[in-house]
Amino acid sequence: QSIELANKPDSLKGKTLLITGASDGIGKAAALDFARHGANIILLARNQDKLEQVYDQIESETNTQPIIFPYDLNVLSLEVAKEMTYAIEQEFGSLDGILHNASLLGSKMSISQYPENEWNEVINVNLNSAFLLTQAMLPLIEASDSGRIVFTTSSVGRQGRAFWGAYGVSKFATEGLMQTLAAELGNQTNIRTFAINPGGTRTNMRASAYPGEHPESVPAPEAHMPLYRYLFSDHSQEHNGLSIDAADYLSK
Ligand code: NDP
Numbered sequence: 001q002s003i004e005l006a007n008k009p010d011s012l013k014g015k016t017l018l019i020t021g022a023s024d025g026i027g028k029a030a031a032l033d034f035a036r037h038g039a040n041i042i043l044l045a046r047n048q049d050k051l052e053q054v055y056d057q058i059e060s061e062t063n064t065q066p067i068i069f070p071y072d073l074n075v076l077s078l079e080v081a082k083e084m085t086y087a088i089e090q091e092f093g094s095l096d097g098i099l100h101n102a103s104l105l106g107s108k109m110s111i112s113q114y115p116e117n118e119w120n121e122v123i124n125v126n127l128n129s130a131f132l133l134t135q136a137m138l139p140l141i142e143a144s145d146s147g148r149i150v151f152t153t154s155s156v157g158r159q160g161r162a163f164w165g166a167y168g169v170s171k172f173a174t175e176g177l178m179q180t181l182a183a184e185l186g187n188q189t190n191i192r193t194f195a196i197n198p199g200g201t202r203t204n205m206r207a208s209a210y211p212g213e214h215p216e217s218v219p220a221p222e223a224h225m226p227l228y229r230y231l232f233s234d235h236s237q238e239h240n241g242l243s244i245d246a247a248d249y250l251s252k
Contacts, residue, residue: 021102
């Protein structure tokens, strides 16, 4: 029932939230949904044209004005993450949460064949960038009454599966990062830390991973938004450190 509390149109009003991978798929759906519920959004991804389309849609449909960070997370440094933090502070004066959503699938290949450069890129984008952004932005999020750090995991990050390579390994580590942060921050601060496994969802990544699947056989990203929105709302304050399967909340 508490998830429904976050359906109110003002459930994220006044919050400032960073979404990585906001140009497409689940991140784009979250950016639009959170802005429609009152949040100021910082959109981060590589493709500037796609980010501008999301920007335009948010600007025309809502009373909020987002900002865009066109950036390749493969080359993120702590210094750049701190510059982003400074820019957010200048623009909005606060930061209430991060949705670590950007990911690269990488090749479906055995560990024995996996190319070293691709391994490094997938781990950089899916895992290391989340560490760097979190560390740089923690002081700002700590100042929020209800800070949130939400990671995106996958079933291949809970039980190893052949040929999922760096992607699967990055998701195991993402679960570990989430649990470690939740244990460090849960009692000391107002920050709550979660991981969401969206499960099969109708996006380009899903189509690449399962080319033979009919896209309509899995839910659209929008179907998960009540859960995503709830985790960033004040209503989830009593929880911490949960790794949640979005599929469990689809019909609720
Ligand atoms: P998409 O491929 O549709 O979107 C991925 C997003 O990440 C895009 O906005 C992309 O933008 C961004 N991105 C990719 N590489 C980089 C980079 N180097 N730097 C910055 N941004 C980057 O994926 P989904 O929406 O399907 O996935 C979202 C999350 O959900 C991921 O963490 C994924 O692992 C997870 N997930 C998805 C499932 C599914 O079935 N869809 C199932 C389980 C987990 P751009 O190209 O502009 O950089």
